[in-house]
Amino acid sequence: MAELKERLRTDLTTAMKGRDELRTATLRMVLAAVSAEEVSGKEARELSDDEVLAVLRREAKKRREAAEAFAGAGRTEQAERERAEEGVVATYLPAQLGDADLTALVADVITRTGASGMKDMGKVMGAANQEVAGRAEGGRVAAEVRRQLG
Template identity: 40%
Template sequence: MLRDTIKTETVTAMKAGDKPRVAALRLISAKIKDRDIEERTKSSSGDDDALVIDVLQKMAKQRRESIQMYEDGGRTELAEQEKAELAVIEEFLPRQLGEDETKAIIESIKAELGAEGMKDMSRVMGELKQRHGTELDMSKASGWVKEALS
């Protein structure tokens, strides 16, 4: 399980004395625990790796936005810290599908569902997220779905 891998990597980084990596891994663990607490109130318990991947994707998105803001503001030292955290987070994410692969998947789902226009966007997006949600940046995929349906 991904959760166990993160714990193992934290111990390894602590033994190696890699403080920035330990800090990033502890941030990941804290976010996962926060999400666990949120999930306790819900009735369904889904796939644990899917939950962890969702948390990691959100953390990665936050880091990318922060990097952009820090670079725009001339705060390169903070941007570098965020880049280091992002690198650690991305180690645990599954390989992301490229643009061409994603567009091919969108076309196949579009054909499968018989989607013809923008009215079918939510159906296509729902199916795309269900099948490939952990392998995609859904914000980019949304633009490609729009493009395919217009």
């Protein structure tokens, strides 16, 4: 079994024993998403830690988008709940790159690929996303690549 999935299960048990309602509910939702991913496709399989991380990133993004939607609709209580859930999920994700680190990484990729303009954005994005490896959202990476190429 993937280490990360086992850690999620252990933390769920701890949260249940500690009667931490927010953490319990969030971890249950995340584990349900992991289980759904495992049985999707032609046959059931065990997810690797990288695949579990991808599910966690997707769940964090869902919470962030839901919080924005609730806040935009004036439902601050639900928006705060979604942000709190995103915070729980974020504890299992690798540390995010800061703006300065992302700028330096993109500049390095542009130099290595020999990109000279917006026509090379796809080539730069492919290489940059491999370097970033989930430590920054694709939108942030794309905006930085656009800024440096444009």
